[in-house]
Amino acid sequence: MAVTMNDVARAAGVSLKTVSNVLNDYEFIRPATKQKVLDAIAELGYEANLTARSLRSGKSRMLGLVLSDLSAPYYAELASRLMTVASARGYRVLVEQSAALEANELSALHGPFRQLTDGLLFTPLALDADTVADRRGSKPLVMLGEHIEDPRFDLVTMKNIGAAQAMTAHLLAGGRRRIAVLGAAMEDDAGSPGLRLTGYREALAAAAVDFDPALIVPSGWRRDAGASAVGALLDSGVVFDAVFGLNDALALGAMHELLIRGVKVPQDVAVAGFDDIDEARFASPALTTVAPGMEEIAERSVGLLIDRVEGTETSDEGVHIEAGFELKIRASAP
Amino acid sequence: MAVTMNDVARAAGVSLKTVSNVLNDYEFIRPATKQKVLDAIAELGYEANLTARSLRSGKSRMLGLVLSDLSAPYYAELASRLMTVASARGYRVLVEQSAALEANELSALHGPFRQLTDGLLFTPLALDADTVADRRGSKPLVMLGEHIEDPRFDLVTMKNIGAAQAMTAHLLAGGRRRIAVLGAAMEDDAGSPGLRLTGYREALAAAAVDFDPALIVPSGWRRDAGASAVGALLDSGVVFDAVFGLNDALALGAMHELLIRGVKVPQDVAVAGFDDIDEARFASPALTTVAPGMEEIAERSVGLLIDRVEGTETSDEGVHIEAGFELKIRASAP
DNA sequence: ACACTTTTCTGCAACGATGTATCCAGATGC
DNA sequence: GCATCTGGATACATCGTTGCAGAAAAGTGT
Structure with a gap:
């Protein structure tokens, strides 16, 4: 059915292996031979069989991306960028949705998904560091976005604490003193919610404003939860007098509810978010938020993972990359 | 390194092929033998090598999804649902972004992407029917969302004309007479924009309202374009006195601009969209829009594609499925 | 002309599974 | 008692590549 290397070899009058050598840029091939092979390839319309190549070489040139839910705007935008970056280096991205469930995260680490990919970009939401470290096999793994402080892992993240602190400081500077935080549990110390909450508390402390637990509202991270x-x-x-949603979707959901109930934003209550998804710019009022350097995160995480896969990056300790952030001050919290 | 079938066979004291037979539910195996094999599998932690299986069987249990941009909310939500549906039937989805460029759509149809998947869910934006029909190979292809009227293809779409007509009728019923349409070119007849524009014109005609070309504004389909x-x-x-954005992102971008400029929504100008993305519900004011039956589209398109892949669906003519729609009347155009 | 490198190309085995054909044992028929 | 059948297992080839080892050809030095 399909054209194979054998067909090309026959057409070019060389051995099968020579065709393989041409395709793999083997050093010692006479230009004339190479040309014959390339001509035969062009004439027959040969395309390498990726599955066979993958079986033989053990590489698939696919990267796995594990996240909770692709329909969440932050993840959708991130995934889109990751794919673009990966594509530029000749890799594809295979996405797996975990719904933030432990079972699904485990199966992404251990199950067939791992097999299909050369390495993983992993956003752990349910699993802790030790569980992740126990995974079978030794394919490269880059942690994404979450701050699992662990030298065993490569990590590309954002300045969760610093950014949350800066945003809180901005709200305080605007005269807000009772800033509600949506999306964090009090006791939650690991992961983005805990870190952002820490930043919030640091900013309060720096401004000598009392911390009131009643203002901390645990919740999911989607619009309806907000x-x-x-x-x-x-x-x-x-x-x-202010709401700090720990992500934009949450903040936008909250803003919607405030406006529905006749609370004026920002006059009565200022609203701030985190992520700077495209939607934030076009909300009404436009949402003040933290731009966490998504472009940088996408580029560096894919870059790091591919370097690991290809053996370019070899440090024993986990590489730790923190993207810079920027406050986007808009109408919802000027 | 990894455990292979051979290791299992040795451990169970049977032949390699018997292990294969157990895994493939071959009929004639003694329960005792089967159990021995299963025990060995469990003990060794054997996992079938998907690449090898794929090479041998010619199937990858992956479906391709070609769309313009995963960060567009409609596509993100659709992709997320498609993955969930596919996953329930034991398939994975590999996404390819085309950026609506002809070259990329072509390469998705012809290039390596096609090889990796058992079938394609394809959202053509740049290619026409004949070009798509010319594709090499004969793997199943289901057209998604776009209305390429062609019996050669399976198609799962929405009621573009009917829904746009209903929405326009709703705006007219609300007393609007000068309804601007964003996102369509006048001459554009194929694809969603053209169809939705047709629905708009039909509704105008039915209400004996004059069509004014000045109200038709071609544009991209993202927030900034709106x-x-x-x-x-x-x-x-x-x-x-009204704006009908041919998708939600567009409509929301437009609404933002109107509000920024001090135009009151819906008092001065009503705004309606199309897609019912999650964001629409939580916009301020909440966006009136068309819910195009995304759930149904996701289920039926994946179902149809898998049926084609597995040979369950065999009709020679393209199967044509049109999901039902529903108007979501919200505050932006009550 | 001979030994010795270096360049260029080739054959074989292997990656890990599945399809086809076959074989063996026991049951059945006459 | 011998041919026939069927359930239950196996051997071998095969999918389309690439790694390894080595052969053949070409160049180098003496």
Whole structure:
């Protein structure tokens, strides 16, 4: 059916292996021979069989991306960029959605997904460092976005603490004193929510503003979670003059609920988010948020992973990359 | 390194082929033998090598999804659902972004991407039917979302015309008479923009409202395009009392621009969109839009493609599925 | 002309699974 | 008692590549 290397070899009057050598840029081939082979390839329309190549070589030129939910705007934008960067280096990205469930994250690390890829970009939400470290096999793994402080892993992340602190400081500078935080559990110390909450507390401390646990509302990270979290807060009668959503979707959901209930943004309550998804710019009012250097994260994480896969990067300790951030001050919290 | 079938065979004291037979549910195996094999598999932690299986069987259990840009919210939500549906049937989805460029769409149809997958879900934006029909190989292809009227292809789409007509009728019923349309070129007849524009014109005709070409603004389909399109319209001095964005991102960008410029939504100008992405519900004001049956589209397109791949669906003519739609009337155009 | 490198090309085995053909043992039929 | 059948297992070839080792050809030095 399909044209194989054998057909090309026959057409070019050389051995099968010579065709392989041409395709793999083997050094010692006479230009004339090479040309014969290339001509035969062009004439027959030969395409290398990637599956066979992959079986033989053990490489698939695919990178795995494990995240909770591709429909979340931050992940969608990140995935899109990661694919573009990977593509430029000749790799494809295979996405696996974990729904932030431990079982799914485990199966992504251990199951067939791992086999199909040369390395993994992993956003752990349910698993802890030790569990991840126990994974079978030894394919490269780059942690993404989450801050699992562990020298065993490569990590590309953002300045969660610093950025949250800067944003909180901005809200404080705007005269806000009762800043509600949506999306973090109090006790939660690892992962983005905990880190961002830490940044928030540091900013409060620096400004000598009291920390009030009543302002901390645990919730999911989607729009509907933000809406119901802020709704519950309003219902509870807790007074607040700003809302810091630990991601943009959350913040936008919260802003929607505030406006629905007649709370003016930013006059009554300022709203800030985190991620700077495209949607934030076009919200009404436009959402003040943290741009966490997604471009940089995409480029460096894919770059690092491919370097690991190809053996270019060899350091024993995990490489640790932290992208810079930028505050985007917009109408929702000027 | 990895455990192979051979190791299992040795451990179980049977032949390699018997292990294969157990894994492939071959009928005639003594329960005792089967158990021995299963025990050995469990003990050694054997996992079938998907690449080898794929080389031998010619199937990869991967479906390709070609779309313009995964970061566009509609596509992100669709891709997420498609993956979930495919996963339930034991397939993975490999995404390829075309950026709506002809070259990329062609390479998705002809290049290595085709090889890696058992079938394609294809959203053609640049290619026409004949070009697609010319593709090499004969792997199943299901057209997605776009309405390429052609019996050669399977197609899962939405009621573009009917839905646009219903939405326009709704705006007319609300007393709007100067409804601007963003995202369509006048002459464009194929594809979603053209079809939705047709629905718009039909609704105008049914209500005996004159069609004014000045109200039709061609533009891209992203938020920034919507913002600049409506900005240009305002600047041009054309009078309008409603905006129909041919997708939600566009409509939301437009709404943002209107509000920025002090135009009241919906009092001065009503805004409607198309797609019902999650963001629409939480916009301020919430966006009136068309829910195009994405759930149904995801389920039926993946179902159809897998049926083709597995040979369950065998009709010679392209199967044609049209999902139902629903108007979501919200505050932006009550 | 001979030994010795270096360049150029080739054959064979292997990657890890599955399809086809076959073989063996026991049951069945007459 | 011998041919026939069927359930249960196996051997071998095969999918389309690449790694390894080595052969053939070409160049080098004396």
